[in-house]
Amino acid sequence: MSANDSPPKPAALTGPDTTATPSGVGTTTAPSSPGTTTTPPIPDTTTIPPTLDTTTLKHRWIWIVTGPTASGKTSAAKALAAYLNFPFIEGDDYHPPANIAKMKDSIPLTDADRAGWLATLRDYETRSSNLVMTCSALKRAYRDILRLDDVGVMVRFIFLDAPEEELTRRAAERKGHYAGPGLLKSQFEALERPGEDEGDLFVVGTVGRGVEGTVEGVRGVVRGVMRREEGWGV
Ligand SMILES: Nc1ncnc2c1ncn2[C@@H]1O[C@H](COP(=O)(O)OP(=O)(O)O)[C@@H](O)[C@H]1O
Ligand SMILES: O=C(O)[C@H](O)[C@@H](O)[C@H](O)[C@H](O)COP(=O)(O)O
Structure with missing residues (x-):
């Protein structure tokens, strides 16, 4: 979504589309007419992205994919949203135009610049269904x-x-994005790496594994955390 498009309104959010067809693994195609001996084609499961069954959850879940610009947030978060069948929100879409203009010129944002944006995202979280952001x-x-501060x-x-x-x-190397390489120095100056007491934060390395390998790493972390917290397989 470009900075000029209007992002969806938080209130419009709905829960995961439980009517959507799941991964398709194990599904078969009905024969064209009863009584024929046509063998249904076996689906090629290697091309079907794996999904987790999140139709019944004890909690509402919000997964926030973080990192400096170009760390792979959008790529990983979109894949994660598909994996969980959760709505996906690009947090950058909620920056005011003034912030986008600064970043286009490689001018770092200040705490004050980010305050309203973060408040909007928080508001979104309080009103959303399950979410990947x-x-x-x-x-x-x-x-x-x-x-x-909500235990649910x-x-x-x-x-x-x-x-x-x-x-x-x-x-x-990325084309068509307002955030260029000139932002990275200030992003790393601002970055406060996760503290040891941030038990709700999981680090996934992205170097040398490409987008797919990174996505696999993210899925593995999410699967493990949700399995533990939801009591799956216990
Ligand atoms: N793990 C990765 N390894 C190598 N390149 C990646 C990886 N993740 C993303 N990329 C590439 O880096 C660029 C930035 O990714 P993007 O998802 O837009 O990051 P962000 O949303 O954090 O700015 C894109 O061109 C993307 O294809
Ligand atoms: O807090 C900030 O300074 C911004 O949010 C910044 O970190 C963000 O990364 C840019 O908006 C670029 O967008 P991408 O992260 O999608 O490249």
Whole structure:
């Protein structure tokens, strides 16, 4: 979505589309007419993205994919949303135009610039269904804003890890995005890496594994956390 498009309104959010066809694994195609001996085709499950069955959950879940610009948030979060069958929100779509203009010019945002944006995202969280959202959430204080004091809501963070040089290269190669490589130095100056006491945050390394390998890593973390918290297979 470009910065000029209107992002969806929080109130419009709905829960996961439980009417959607699941992964399709194990489904078969009905024969064209009864009584014929046509063998249904066997679906090629290697091309079907795996999904978790999240139709019955004890909690509301909000997964926030974090990291500096070009760390892979959008790529990973979209894949995660598909995996969970949760709505996906691109946090950057909620930056006011003034913030976008600054970032286009590689001018770092200040805490004040980010305050309204983070408040909007928090508001979104309080009113949403299950959700996968991207947000750079560079500082501990920003993550604290996104943590909700609601025991029924599991807010969990993924931090996509990679060094500045790698992200500078990715940002330079990425086309058609307002955030260029000139932002990386200030993003790393602002970055407060996850503290040991941030037990709701999970670090996923992204170097040398490509988008697919990273997505696999994210899915593995999410699966493990949700299995534990939801009591699956216990
Ligand atoms: N794990 C990865 N390894 C290598 N390149 C990646 C990885 N994740 C994303 N990319 C690439 O880096 C660029 C930035 O990814 P993107 O998902 O837009 O990041 P962000 O949303 O954090 O800015 C894209 O061109 C994307 O294809
Ligand atoms: O807090 C910030 O300074 C911004 O949120 C920034 O970290 C974000 O990364 C940019 O909006 C670029 O967007 P992408 O992260 O999608 O590249």
